[in-house]
Every structure is written in structure tokens, then in C-alpha cells.
Amino acid sequence: xxxxxxxxxxxxxxxxxxxxxxxxxxxxxxxxxxxxxxxxxxxxxxxxxxxxxxxxxxxxxxxxxxxxxxxxxxxxxxxxxxxxxxxxxxxxxxxxxxxxxxxxxxxxxxxxxxxxxxxxxxxxxxxxxxxxxxxxxxxxxxxxxxxxxxxxxxxxxxxxxxxxxxxxxxxxxxxxxxxxxxxxxxxxxxxxxxxxxxxxxxxxxxxxxxxxxxxxxxxxxxxxxxxxxxxxxxxxxxxxxxxxxxxxxxxxxxxxxxxxxxxxxxxxxxxxxxxxxxxxxxxxxxxxxxxxxxxxxxxxxxxxxxxxxxxxxxxxxxxxxxxxxxxxxxxxxxxxxxxxxxxxxxxxxxxxxxxxxxxxxxxxxxxxxxxxxxxxxxxxxxxxxxxxxxxxxxxxxxxxxxxxxxxxxxxxxxxxxxxxxxxxxxxxxxxxxxxxxxxxxxxxxxxxxxxxxxxxxxxxxxxxxxx
Numbered sequence: 342x343x344x345x346x347x348x349x350x351x352x353x354x355x356x357x358x359x360x361x362x363x364x365x366x367x368x369x370x371x372x373x374x375x376x377x378x379x380x381x382x383x384x385x386x387x388x389x390x391x392x393x394x395x396x397x398x399x400x401x402x403x404x405x406x407x408x409x410x411x412x413x414x415x416x417x418x419x420x421x422x423x424x425x426x427x428x429x430x431x432x433x434x435x436x437x438x439x440x441x442x443x444x445x446x447x448x449x450x451x452x453x454x455x456x457x458x459x460x461x462x463x464x465x466x467x468x469x470x471x472x473x474x475x476x477x478x479x480x481x482x483x484x485x486x487x488x489x490x491x492x493x494x495x496x497x498x499x500x501x502x503x504x505x506x507x508x509x510x511x512x513x514x515x516x517x518x519x520x521x522x523x524x525x526x527x528x529x530x531x532x533x534x535x536x537x538x539x540x541x542x543x544x545x546x547x548x549x550x551x552x553x554x555x556x557x558x559x560x561x562x563x564x565x566x567x568x569x570x571x572x573x574x575x576x577x578x579x580x581x582x583x584x585x586x587x588x589x590x591x592x593x594x595x596x597x598x599x600x601x602x603x604x605x606x607x608x609x610x611x612x613x614x615x616x617x618x619x620x621x622x623x624x625x626x627x628x629x630x631x632x633x634x635x636x637x638x639x640x641x642x643x644x645x646x647x648x649x650x651x652x653x654x655x656x657x658x659x660x661x662x663x664x665x666x667x668x669x670x671x672x673x674x675x676x677x678x679x680x681x682x683x684x685x686x687x688x689x690x691x692x693x694x695x696x697x698x699x700x701x702x703x704x705x706x707x708x709x710x711x712x713x714x715x716x717x718x719x720x721x722x723x724x725x726x727x728x729x730x731x732x733x734x735x736x737x738x739x740x741x742x743x744x745x746x747x748x749x750x751x752x753x754x755x756x757x758x759x760x761x762x763x764x765x766x767x768x769x770x771x772x773x774x775x776x777x778x779x780x781x782x783x784x785x786x787x788x789x790x791x792x793x794x795x796x797x798x799x800x801x802x803x804x805x806x807x808x
Contacts, residue, residue, distance in 0.1 A: 343369070343389040350402060353380040356435040358768075360423035360797040364396075371396050375417070377427055378435075379405025407431040412465070413514050418482045420501035421515065422795035433458050433791060436799040440767045440789045448771035450784060458789040458799075459645045465514045467639050467794065469555050469621060469630075472605050473497055473524060475531075475538045475548040476507035485509075494538055496528040496551060519589055520553045523564055526586045527551050530579060539569045541601050547572065549598060550605040554619055554630060557640050561619035562587075565594040565632045567605045580613040591615050594632045606633055623647060626674050626703050634695045635669055642792045646763070646800055647675045649788045653804040654734050654761045656680045663732040663757070665715055665748075666739045670696025670708060672763070676736070677705045684729055685710040686718050715744075719751035732757045743769030746776065753780035760805040765792075767801050774803060781808050 343349075343366065351364035353376040362376035364384070373384050375398035384396040401408075411417075411425040424432050437458040444453040461467060479495040480503065490509075497510030509528075512521050530536075531548060539546035550567035564583060566576070580593040592615025598607030610617065610632050619630050621640050624647070630636045637643035650672060656662070656679040664673040667685025669692050677683055677700075687693050687710060696710045711718065711725055718725070735757045737744070743766065744752075752760065753776075760782065764770035774784055782805040790800040 342391070343371075343386045343394050345386055345389060347386045348383055348399065349386075351382060351384055351396075353378050353382060353405065356438070358439060358797065361395075366394070369394060373398060375426075377405040377408045378431075379407055414512070415508060415510065418480070418500060419498050419508050419510070421498060421513075423797060425795040427795075429460070429464055429794060432794065433460050436791060436797070437789050439797075439799060440787060440801050443767035443771040444774065444784075444787065446771075447768055448775045448778075448784075450771075450774070450778075453784060454786040456786060456788045458791060459642075459649070461639070461642050461791050461794045463641065464794040466517050467557075467641065468515045469557055469636065469640055470638055471513065471516045471520055471553050473510065473551045473553075474499060474507050474603075475550065476505075477538045477540060477546075478506045479509040480506040482508070490532065492532040494528065494531045494536060494548070496524065496531070516553065517555060519562065519587065520555065523553055523562075523583070523587050523590065524551065526583060527564075527566070527579075530582055534578070536575070541603055544601060547575070549603070552596075552605050552632070554632075554636075556619045556621035556630065558622040559620050559627075560589075561591045561621075562589055563592045563594060563615075563617075563619045563630070563632065564590050565596055565605075567596045567598055567607060569597070569599060571595075571597050571609065571611070573611070576611070576613050584614060592617055592619060596632055623671060624675055626671075626699075626705075628669070628671060628674075628699050629695065629702065631695070633691065635692060637671065637792075639792045642790060642800075643671070646790045646792065646802065647672055649790060649802045650736060650761050650763060651676060651679065653786070653788065653802055654736065654759060656734065660733040661730045663735045663755075665735060665737045665752075667696060667710060668692050668738070670699050670710060672736055672738060673708050673710075674700055674703055674705050677708050680707070680734075682707045682709070682729075684708075684725075684732075686713060686715055688712070688714045715748050719748060719755070731755065734759045734761065736761045736763070738763040739769075741766040741769065743773050749773055749776045750780075753777060753782070756781060756807055758807050762803040762805065764801050764803070765798065767799065770801060770803060774805070777805055782806065783808055 381403040383400040388395040477493040495509040537546040552565040554563040596607040597609040660680040664685040673683040785804040788802040
């Protein structure tokens with residue numbers, strides 16, 4: 342059995358879930374952090390069990406032909422882009438194979454029909470939202486810039502598994518150059534004006550988070566400063582200085598979170614410039630994005646995802662569609678012009694309000710949104726179903742945890758002709774697919790979509806047909 346801290350030379354054989362790679366030591370599987378298939382590397386054992394071990398690369402002996410030089414200076418320290426050292430075409434192959442593996446190993450499907458993955462046209466600067474944390478201490482790392490600030494205000498991203506210190510980011514390649522300008526101005530302004538950082542232990546200090554949202558197709562920009570208290574004078578001065586330095590900002594919001602929980606949401610929002618809302622487009626539809634609302638992080642790829650949903654569903658003008666886990670209504674609204682009606686069900690009240698507003702502002706009149714937990718809305722609390730025809734198609738887009746077994750049972754009982762299942766977690770999607778197909782459906786085809794280049798995350802669309 343391998344020992345923790347032991348070092349050995351291994352050939353990296355394949356990619357694995359969550360950004361790791363796979364090697365073997367005899368019959369033992371070793372999951373390796375930082376490896377690329379084709380590498381020969383010296384690795385250090387971090388954990389050793391009877392059936393597997395975990396390790397990290399400490400030295401590349403022979404680099405894989407799939408290995409590339411990462412563009413970001415923080416790669417390997419920041420946990421955001423675990424695959425930036427992997428050629429993008431190889432990333433896409435790995436992601437598609439992860440979908441196949443999930444459906445074969447977890448769902449027990451033989452040779453599932455997978456359409457080639459839809460890659461991203463932009464591998465950098467594709468995110469519409471970035472959330473940065475303030476901290477009194479920064480993460481110290483090899484290669485960091487010299488002469489760190491003596492002012493206890495740092496702004497950036499948390500390193501993996503560490504929430505007490507922040508990697509003080511000067512440039513992130515995920516959102517835009519304008520976003521980086523806002524980030525660096527805000528840090529410098531906070532230091533120059535003597536602002537304090539919130540400390541959850543002492544429950545004192547002011548600054549908590551900086552959230553930047555961009556409409557990639559409208560060029561609208563929101564700056565949302567999350568603070569622990571309401572201080573209009575400080576916010577007015579910050580807003581004025583920010584707009585002088587970054588005149589492209591279209592709205593400035595202050596979210597006030599007085600609770601101890603370190604989250605970028607709060608009880609109150611105050612607008613200091615603009616309307617407090619930006620917009621973005623998916624297809625021909627325009628969506629409001631407020632400080633606290635959910636919206637697709639990569640809108641260009643979201644359009645490809647929604648187009649795949651539309652193609653899989655083969656929607657007809659007379660179709661009744663149930664949109665389960667409907668969120669802010671973006672999928673239902675995108676489909677609305679192709680069907681008779683859409684009924685969305687969502688458990689978050691603010692998302693229902695956003696969905697209704699988005700439908701109204703797009704002139705969509707055939708979408709209805711219902712508040713409630715699906716487990717209840719499809720079982721005991723389903724009076725609403727007596728007022729609407731049975732669905733021809735169900736579109737399902739659950740959270741990473743997938744669907745509750747009772748929800749799967751009720752979907753099978755309602756028995757729409759077609760089910761289009763969108764997932765950000767192929768493992769739970771494959772589990773649910775097995776349950777659906779054990780009842781009365783067949784899995785027809787799968788369409789992976791890469792929403793987040795340089796990460797291991799993958800979206801997948803599955804089509805089920807009633808037997």
C-alpha cells in the first residue's frame with residue numbers, strides 16, 4: 342500500500358471527473374491533480390486507500406503533447422480554471438467522454454447515442470458574472486508580486502478549500518478587460534479611503550464582496566458592492582469615483598448583508614447609478630438581470646444549449662410544454678414562439694417574479710409560471726393540473742443534485758410523449774435517466790455543450806421518448 346507523502350513516477354493515462362487525471366501503480370488506480378493524459382510525472386501521494394490513491398504532480402518528466410502553457414499567472418493557485426494547461430480540443434474530447442462514462446457506468450446504458458459536443462467560440466472572457474471577495478489577509482504563494490500591501494484590504498478569489506484568505510487577483514481572463522479595471526480600481530479606492538473589510542469572527546468591518554455583471558450582447562455593466570451596513574455617503578463617493586474611472590459602467594448597486602453568513606446576497610439593495618438592472622439577449626429575447634437574479638453565466642453558449650433543447654423537443658404549434666425547475670423562465674420564453682403554451686414550475690419566489698417580468702417585457706403571453714416544490718406540485722398539491730391540458734413535452738433543468746425519485750415517478754405517470762432533460766451534472770442525469778427508462782421511456786440521444794472552457798464542468802441535453 343502506498344504511503345502518504347511517498348513520491349513515484351507515473352504515466353498519466355486518462356482524464357477523470359472534477360478535473361483530475363488517472364494513472365496506475367500496478368493494479369491500483371491513482372487519481373492525480375495537475376496531470377494531463379500523456380504526461381510522465383513525479384507525483385506525491387496525498388491519500389491512500391485499499392482500492393485507490395490520490396496524488397498531485399510535483400514535477401513533469403515528459404510533457405504530454407496535449408499540454409499547453411496556461412495564459413493566467415494564477416493558474417495552479419486559483420482553483421477556477423483547472424484545465425487551462427490542456428489543449429482546448431482535448432478538453433472537449435474529455436468532457437464528451439465524461440458524459441459517455443456517466444451514462445454507461447451509472448445509467449447502465451450501452452453505447453448511448455452522443456452527438457459531438459458543442460464547443461465554445463470564446464475560451465476566455467466569456468463569463469457574464471464574476472464574484473470577488475474582500476479579505477484582511479491574502480494568500481501567500483510562490484511567484485506572487487513583490488512588496489505586498491501593508492493595508493489590510495485584499496480583493497480576489499478564494500483558493501480551493503480555503504475561506505479565510507483570498508488570492509489577491511489583478512487580472513482574471515474569464516470576464517473582460519473592463520471587469521479587471523473595475524476590480525483593481527475598487528481595491529485601490531478602498532485602500533486609499535481607509536475602508537475596512539468585514540470579519541465574520543468579530544462581526545465588524547464594511548466591505549464583503551464585489552460582484553460584476555455584464556450583458557455580453559448589450560455591453561451593459563453592473564457593479565454591485567456588497568457591504569455589511571448601509572452607508573449612503575460612502576457609496577455615493579465610491580460610485581462617483583468609479584464612474585469617473587470606468588465610465589462604461591451603466592449601473593451601480595449596493596447590496597446590504599447584515600447577517601454573519603458570507604454570501605453575496607442581502608436583505609436590501611440600493612441603487613446609486615442607473616436603474617439597478619442590466620440586460621442580455623438569448624436569441625431574439627431580451628432578459629432583465631438584477632443584482633440578485635440568476636442568469637446564464639455564458640449567454641453565447643446558453644443560446645447553443647437552448648437551441649439544442651428546441652431541436653431535441655421537435656416542438657409543434659399545438660404543443661403544451663411543462664418547464665420544470667423553470668428558474669427565471671429563460672428556456673420557456675425561448676421556446677414560447679414554437680408552441681401553444683408553456684407552464685413553468687419553480688420553487689424560488691424571486692425567480693418566479695423575474696420570469697413573469699421577462700415574459701411581459703418580451704411580449705410573451707403564452708407562458709405561465711407557478712410557485713412550488715416539484716415534489717409537492719406533481720403529487721399532493723396538483724390542483725393546478727386540472728386546469729391545464731396534459732403536456733406533450735416536458736423540459737427539465739434541475740440543480741446538480743438531479744431529481745427527487747418521487748418527481749421521476751410522477752413524470753413517468755404523467756407520461757408526456759417527449760422529455761428533454763438539461764443537466765449540469767451527467768452523473769445525476771444518468772441516474773435519473775435509468776429511472777425514467779425503467780418506467781416507460783427510451784433514451785434517444787445526448788448533446789453535450791461546453792459552457793465553461795478550461796473547467797471540468799459540462800452541460801448535457803438528453804432526449805427521452807415514451808415507449
